[in-house]
Amino acid sequence: MVTAAQSALEQAVWDVLCSVEDPELPIAITDLGLVRDVRVENGDAVRVRLVPTWTACPALAVIRGRVRDGVRAIAGVREVSVDYTYDEPWTMERMSARGRRQLEAHGLAVPACRFAEPPVCPYCGSADVAIDSLFGPTLCRSTYVCRHCRNPFERFKPPAEPAAP
């Protein structure tokens, strides 16, 4: 049975999660879709499971630390565990509409679903663009140039689609 106190604690945990931003992008981890689930056990032990976008991303340790510190600071929390889980890979579908708008406002091109979609210049909207580098300033960004307006730009890079078995 979920008591009122337990659901209040769960809400407080979600409030913390909504306040944690990705250190490399102006987006909350909840909008990025990193939170798999939150569980409260025995009324005071909080377990948070996160799904990494890129498993070798150096921001993961920072995010885990911020979540742990934030949840630990909630009154009544005795124990916190924050783990990354791999049972269901992160995909673009996990990103919220608000998160997508925030990244676009930041100047990034954001594919709807897959990296393989034709990229679009975030400045002029042209599809006449060329990739400059698959590997950009962070693991989750690639760099491009727009042939139409001649601006360089970056595009959010999700992990590739699974290979055919």
Add this chain to the structure above:
Amino acid sequence: MSAPAVAIADPAVRAAFREWLLRVADDELTIGHRHSEWTGVGPDIESDVAMSSIAQEELGHARLFYEQVAGDDPGGADRLAYGRAPDDYRNAVLLELPNQGWEFSIIRLALYEAYEGLRLGLLARCGQEPVAGLAATLGREERYHGLFASTWLERLAGAPHGDAGGTAGPRAKVQAALDAAWPYALGFFETTEADEVLLGAGVLTQPAAQQRESWEAAVRPLLARCHLTVPVAAPRDGGRRGLHTADLTQLHREMTEVWRSDPEARW
């Protein structure tokens, strides 16, 4: 870190799976360090960033596999990565060899990524969680490495530019790199008793000979597209049994230096 990952009841199968995961982690660690040697000296800024990013990812993947082996042992993953002697490493010898020019690094990357994609596919079907989920996740990241390698390879050797087909052009250098790397690449498929045990237990679903066939089916069309000739050579292996070159001793000294300065340090 999550609970001990290798939770197989049969101790012989568990030990064999541990050995397999160490091969994966040691492969990623050594090639990651070799790739990182291109940081700052790549042929152009994009390739410099790419090799550095690939290095970062491979080291990150190595850490995840060491964690799977170490389980809840605090500091265990670091001790596995940096606290063992060179002959305890199970990486394929190809991955410890020094970067002998950009052509060699690109050929090695192409050969290794094709193998890694295949191996992660096998691990994704091994029936052991969380390793299977982890392997499926990593496979999606590795595909960009293979794409970078094949793009470079086709540019270096495949395009009908100038005298690329001649003895002095870039293709000749790539061919020489392939001749040097190929026998060592066959060492990916070296087996020990662990392979037999895992096949018997159904954790591994493809014997090494069949893995090699799948791998060749993936790399040969790319090499043919680049007008490269696959040499006929016997495998140069040993790595899966801990028999390494002096190059690993040198690499090991370098990559363990910080850890050895204070093994108990917390980061």
